[in-house]
Amino acid sequence: MKPEPMRPSEAEALPRRDFLKVGLGFSLALTVAGTLPGCSGGAKTPVAGYAFLQPSDVELFSALAPAVAPELGAFDAARRKVALDALLRNVDGSCAALDLGSRNEVRKLLDLLAIGPLRYALTGVGAWNGAGVDKMQAFLARWRGSRFATLNAGGNVLVKLTASSFYLLPQSWPSTGYPGPLEYVFRAVN
């Protein structure tokens, strides 16, 4: 689906005050979040075996994956698990390889989305675990259609990171028409 500008009813469903502040930058929103009672920024260390992704980030990308790449949802359970794991490792490796400036920006975005009340206010999703594809797609469309450049930027990062991480996997290629490495050359050099 194409991202559409947020409809008035959706805009009203979001707490306007937080939304405006986020429009000014994620760091400001995080400051606001820090003052809200009961908010915590989630764990501060990566999941075991990962270089960058924290538990809440893994939940986010696991929910994004089938929303961004529906092919993944069509895999049987065993293949889906293997592909999702490889996708998450691609996301993790991509984030970990960023220089400080970009790494901090991605971290701020993911930290923001790890805070329950803010997440709900900004995305309409209460918890990543169990969030349906429709809900995740509505969140992406809303962010990318927003008049706030910061939300557009966040939406683009999440979509591109997830989509590339999926289509870099050989499991995805049969649905693209890319047959894999050009055969006569691959054979000759291997």
Next chain:
Amino acid sequence: MALPDIYTEGIASGWKVIDAARLTAPQTLEADVAIVGSGAGGGVAAETLALAGLKVLLLEEGALRTSDSFRDMDEARAFRELYQEAGGRATSDGAIAVMQGRSVGGTTTINWTSSFRTPEPTLKHWAEAWEVQGHGVEEMKPWFEQMERRLDVTLWEAHNANNSVLMRGCKALGWEVHAIPRNVRGCWNSGYCGLGCPVNAKQSMLVSTIPEALRHGATLVHRLRVRQLQHAGGRITGAVGEALREDGRTPSGTLVTLKARHFIAAGGAINTPALLLRSQLPDPHERLGRRTLIHPVVLTLAQMPERVDPFFGAPQSTASDHFQWKDGATGPMGYKLEVPPIFPGIGAAVLNTFGDDLKREMSALAHTNAVLALLRDGFVDASPGGRVRVADDGSPLLDYELSAYVWDGVRRAYLSMAELQFAAGARRVRAAHVDAVYHDRWADAKEAIARLPLRKFRASIFTAHLMGGCGMSQNPKRGVVDSRGRHHQIANLSVMDGSVFPTSIGANPQLSIYALTAQNATALARELRG
């Protein structure tokens, strides 16, 4: 049958190659010339100086990756091992994706081989507007010829289906179109230039100048980050290198002290200004890191009736300058039209859609042609380029704003590209833009493009060409270095990479870097031996 690996054999024969990740104790390395960066500038400088009999130290932050590791022909491995920030480099606000190499050979290891001479209007503009001397059309000619011979630059006319779209569209419309000269020797026509050439056909620095420098006694140190140039009394007195771990990013804690009579910064137009900024070199006229030019790239996407297999065959072999110089060097923004290859991972990022849209577009990948426009920035005041800064940890940041002048170029480029794709027989076309949808007819696409909101994060923008930031000019108030690449304030420091360009090139810049470096490094060699 595996092809012989140049480096495995070379190292066995005694080449001096040091992997800094394996160093466990502090080292001191000395040479006549220390070169920071092994891409287009560093590679040519290393060969030129080593052949002149000078002792050369070639320092590279990335790892040594050779044809043995390119054999998997895998996009994910290529991004991880051969690109800056694993392919995720971007401007500081995230609005422009930056494709830049990061391994021995720099971007030449992963570029698409397009080898253009610096366009004549660009050279003339440098002399007239930027007080550049010695790089006029006639003066550069022998250097272009020398580097074209050295790197087997030849016109490629066996266009794949993807490049044929551009050729066909331009011819149908009566637009200028030409075949692209490529630096290849015995090319297998695979299309994997961007993933590291698996057959060593691409004459990148990795397989040409760097091996030749090593044969002549140069020392290559990789996975070494040069943190700082130390200076006193208007001279560089030495440099400090941090050995990196196997991951190629984290310092291991082992320091390498570098001593040389002369230093050359050749890390490219993002990392070279960052190195000079970290080193706090004098910059009395505030030129350092300013005017970073990037050839902003925008694209349109077409679904063709025929298979174009945009991943296979020489990736870039046709181009059009129809819109490049028609208003002179300083009119409304000019642009060069070319075709990029599309592999699935990068393709998904360029499409930048999700859900059923993405699925549909990816399933049509084999029929998808993209045309790109390289926008020629830096020729007028309304296009001053960007700025390189350094983050708290010393890593580079690139700011780049898009003025109304640039956006005007973007919209005209979208229109040109869509028109040519329809003229070549496209079934449907859209701009690579968040708000764009496919149109089946040129008239509809034209109307829709005219209305597209042109803002960051809506238009997809890329760059693969980093230039400027240490611009050359004979006038110290207007440039960081003089026309020979010598730093205006520091006696024994030169810059030899794309960062010396006063404007963007107006074409893929590798041959411009090669020729300018060959010329300036030859003069430097004469001076150092004198």
